[in-house]
Amino acid sequence: MSNQAVAINGAKWTTTATVINTLLSFCQLAIVARVLEPTIFGLVSICTLVLNFFHIFANLGFTNSIISKQENDKKILSTIFFASIALGFTMGALIYLSSGFVVDYYDEPKLSHVIKVSAITFPMIYTSQIYWNLLQKELKFKILAVIEVIGAVLNIVLTVTLAYSGFEERSIIYSQVIFTGVKTFLYILLGKNLFTPVWYFKLGEIKDHLRFGIYHMAEGVLGFVNGNLENIVIGKAVGIKELGLYTIAYQLAVFPITRLNPIIMQVSYPIMAKMKDIDGLKRAYLKIVDFISFCNYPLLSGLFITSSSVVVLIYGADYEGSVQLVKIIVFVSFLACVIAPASSVALSRNKPNLMFYVNLISLIVKIPTLYFFSQAFGLIGIAYGYVITSLLETIIVFYIVNHLVGSFLKKLVSNILMPISFCLIMVGLIFLYQRFIGNTGLIHLIAQVIIGGAVYIGLTLKYKLSLSEMLALKKSL
Known part of the structure; x- marks a missing residue:
């Protein structure tokens, strides 16, 4: 096969x-x-x-x-x-x-x-x-x-x-x-x-695995601190209730990528690990980013524009304080779509140390950034600090991927410009609906979801993937 x-x-x-x-x-x-x-x-x-x-x-x-x-x-x-x-x-x-x-x-x-x-x-x-x-x-x-x-x-x-x-x-x-x-x-x-x-x-016989794992674990420790530093700060400095609001906002804002991305990574990494061709790895990385962004960007954009209705309807009025946090943290998910496959590329090239350095640099910047923004803007400031450090991490990851597989950025930008354009059109139409028709209640939320879905699917069928191609893909599955 x-x-x-x-x-x-x-x-x-x-x-x-x-x-x-x-x-x-x-x-x-x-x-x-x-x-x-x-x-x-x-x-x-x-x-x-x-x-x-x-x-x-x-x-x-x-x-x-x-x-x-x-x-x-x-x-x-x-x-x-x-x-x-x-x-x-x-x-x-x-x-x-x-x-x-x-x-x-x-x-x-x-x-x-x-x-x-x-x-x-x-x-x-x-x-x-x-x-x-x-x-x-x-x-x-x-x-x-x-x-x-x-x-x-x-x-x-x-x-x-x-x-x-x-x-x-x-x-x-x-x-x-x-x-x-x-x-x-x-x-x-x-x-x-x-x-x-x-x-x-005999531990001596698994030294190659241990050597591989040391950097992987070190990267994991730094990645953990990077990904949870704001939770540590909020729980101690702001309060347990505020941490609960942030947790709900974070879970909702990263919900699409935490569900779709693991599917792609779980399937792609074992296959990429068998690849020895650098050009093949580059093509695999670009295809994965293209697929992830095309699937996730409309979900994230829809969540951004409808979050005020979604949070209250799903979780209740007690969680209304999470709405603005969702609107900010969702941009972290946008960035995560393009950098998530980089880890598989590094591991496939037997370079787990590179992702360790990414997390180390990101953490060095994140600690003072979160402190400054938390002092200046409170809970919202922590969310803004998270976005800024995620942007820096994206830049570093792009540099590393370029080092591992060669020039790729022009093709990547070309790939993601299409879903971004579709999402901007979708968000614009939903905004007009909210402005002139309504934005409160389940009926209006369902209408906005239908509008957004119809616009994105319609644009995809016309400019990205034809109906015949979609049917062929369905048949292959």
């Missing part, structure tokens, strides 16, 4: 799973937001912050090294497996012990229980991670999709049930623990045909 056929088949299964997960996650958030107040989302956001930090060290960075090096040696995989289990229990213990420090920092006693309970997930995740790696390496996207859907269904059922039963912040944490356990079981059950560990453990 050709790379294109594999990519199409993988994208089909991954897209199906992501669409289902997206709808379920959206429904879950909309339902529980009616029950749980912003402060609870602030608590969960802090807990997630702590967990995500420790997740950086998952498998010592082996996730991408196994794929990049196409590792098949059972002894090496067994060493990685046992090292991961030991690391999982170590991380779980560290999280449990760190709960007191987090409580003292944020002065919020409720954090102690949710963090301690969440620590249980780490031994499970680290035990099953190698099976997820191998399933992805072998392009078993159907199996991965099925597991993701099962986990998503279980998560929404548990979360909503517990939230309406009065468990408050524990409803989200308890459901995560249970569905993590179920997914761990399924990864091992369905991946055991690819790998059965043997009693073998």
